[in-house]
Amino acid sequence: MTALAYLEQTDGAVDEPSLQAATMASSLGGGAEVHAVVAADTAALAPAGQLPVDAVQVAVHEAFGSYAPLAVAEAVVELAGRLGATCVVGPGTERGNEVLAHVAALLDLPLAANCVAVADADARVTRVRWGGSLLEEARVDAPTLLLTVQPHAVAAEPGAGDPPSVETFTPTLSEAALALRVVERVAAATGGVSLADARVVVSGGRGAGSEEGFAPIEELAELLEAAVGCSRAVTMAGWRPHTDQVGQTGTKIAPEIYIACGISGATQHMAGCKGAKRILAINADREAPILQSADYAVIGDLHEVVPAISAAIRAARSG
Numbered sequence: 142m143t144a145l146a147y148l149e150q151t152d153g154a155v156d157e158p159s160l161q162a163a164t165m166a167s168s169l170g171g172g173a174e175v176h177a178v179v180a181a182d183t184a185a186l187a188p189a190g191q192l193p194v195d196a197v198q199v200a201v202h203e204a205f206g207s208y209a210p211l212a213v214a215e216a217v218v219e220l221a222g223r224l225g226a227t228c229v230v231g232p233g234t235e236r237g238n239e240v241l242a243h244v245a246a247l248l249d250l251p252l253a254a255n256c257v258a259v260a261d262a263d264a265r266v267t268r269v270r271w272g273g274s275l276l277e278e279a280r281v282d283a284p285t286l287l288l289t290v291q292p293h294a295v296a297a298e299p300g301a302g303d304p305p306s307v308e309t310f311t312p313t314l315s316e317a318a319l320a321l322r323v324v325e326r327v328a329a330a331t332g333g334v335s336l337a338d339a340r341v342v343v344s345g346g347r348g349a350g351s352e353e354g355f356a357p358i359e360e361l362a363e364l365l366e367a368a369v370g371c372s373r374a375v376t377m378a379g380w381r382p383h384t385d386q387v388g389q390t391g392t393k394i395a396p397e398i399y400i401a402c403g404i405s406g407a408t409q410h411m412a413g414c415k416g417a418k419r420i421l422a423i424n425a426d427r428e429a430p431i432l433q434s435a436d437y438a439v440i441g442d443l444h445e446v447v448p449a450i451s452a453a454i455r456a457a458r459s460g
């Protein structure tokens with residue numbers, strides 16, 4: 142099996158999930174050469190450090206100065222073809238999964254995303270499904286095994302032998318691929334407390350009723366120096382930005398306490414907050430699924446309960 146690892150760089154260095162993907166790729170090599178590919182807009186941006194691979198190919202193109210997933214995928218496919226790779230491994234990050242999904246579409250092959258273990262003898266993979274709520278075992282029936290590695294499921298190991306050779310190549314990219322790229326970045330407006338790192342998160346769901354319905358939630362968050370979160374129903378309605386979304390397709394949080402207001406507790410939402418030490422659910426429905434995971438619950442209208450909590454906090458502080 143000739144393995145090719147697709148590596149991402151953060152601030153000019155190969156990042157940790159990519160090192161883990163390279164480690165997985167090197168375990169699949171079966172003694173054959175293991176290669177890695179990095180996309181960069183300058184050859185000077187060669188990856189640093191001791192990678193657990195034999196050779197690194199830097200795909201150099203000005204398009205790689207910003208995120209261009211289809212262009213990166215075309216470069217990966219070109220190199221995989223030239224190497225005769227029978228296995229392509231990427232990091233199971235949002236971008237890694239997107240690039241490998243494009244690779245799979247270009248090759249018309251299946252992709253096994255977010256794998257935690259792979260037995261290369263029979264292409265049997267174990268992978269995380271449903272936001273981490275189950276592990277699936279599957280056998281991939283394809284001439285080239287395409288997979289991504291669930292971040293932090295595999296320990297990154299540095300290469301034991303000589304440092305890998307580093308070469309560059311200029312990939313041939315289609316016009317369609319060049320059209321798909323990030324052209325601007327707009328920093329998220331945050332209240333200063335990052336959702337992922339917050340010790341307290343106050344979230345609102347569809348039960349908030351509207352964008353304006355978040356006013357009491359924001360007020361409580363400010364009093365508690367908390368971050369404001371929300372469910373996908375809220376981002377889909379356009380009431381809050383996606384950066385506020387907690388869940389499988391949002392941010393994974395691990396606060397001391399998670400205050401979930403008007404959120405039903407769908408599996409995809411709970412996948413994002415199961416790291417919370419305590420959950421306080423405020424919900425009008427005593428049968429809401431979130432109550433099964435909650436440590437504390439208040440059954441009632443959040444538009445009455447949340448302002449009452451804020452008022453009680455103010456009263457306690459002034460008294």
Ligand SMILES: Cc1cc2nc3c(=O)[nH]c(=O)nc-3n(C[C@H](O)[C@H](O)[C@H](O)COP(=O)(O)OP(=O)(O)OC[C@H]3O[C@@H](n4cnc5c(N)ncnc54)[C@H](O)[C@@H]3O)c2cc1C
Pocket residue numbers: 345346347348349371372373374375386387388389390391402403404405406407408409410413423424425426429441442443444
């Ligand atoms: C592939 C996929 C990925 C997904 N990813 C995510 C994700 O990352 N994050 C996420 O959140 N969801 C995600 N979802 C959506 C998820 O399945 C649910 O649809 C969503 O979480 C529901 O949001 P909600 O709880 O706000 O709304 P609802 O399910 O409609 O629940 C609203 C709740 O508010 C309560 N309520 C109503 N009015 C009041 C009131 N006045 N006071 C108090 N309580 C009230 C209701 O009793 C109810 O429990 C995903 C779905 C799919 C298919």
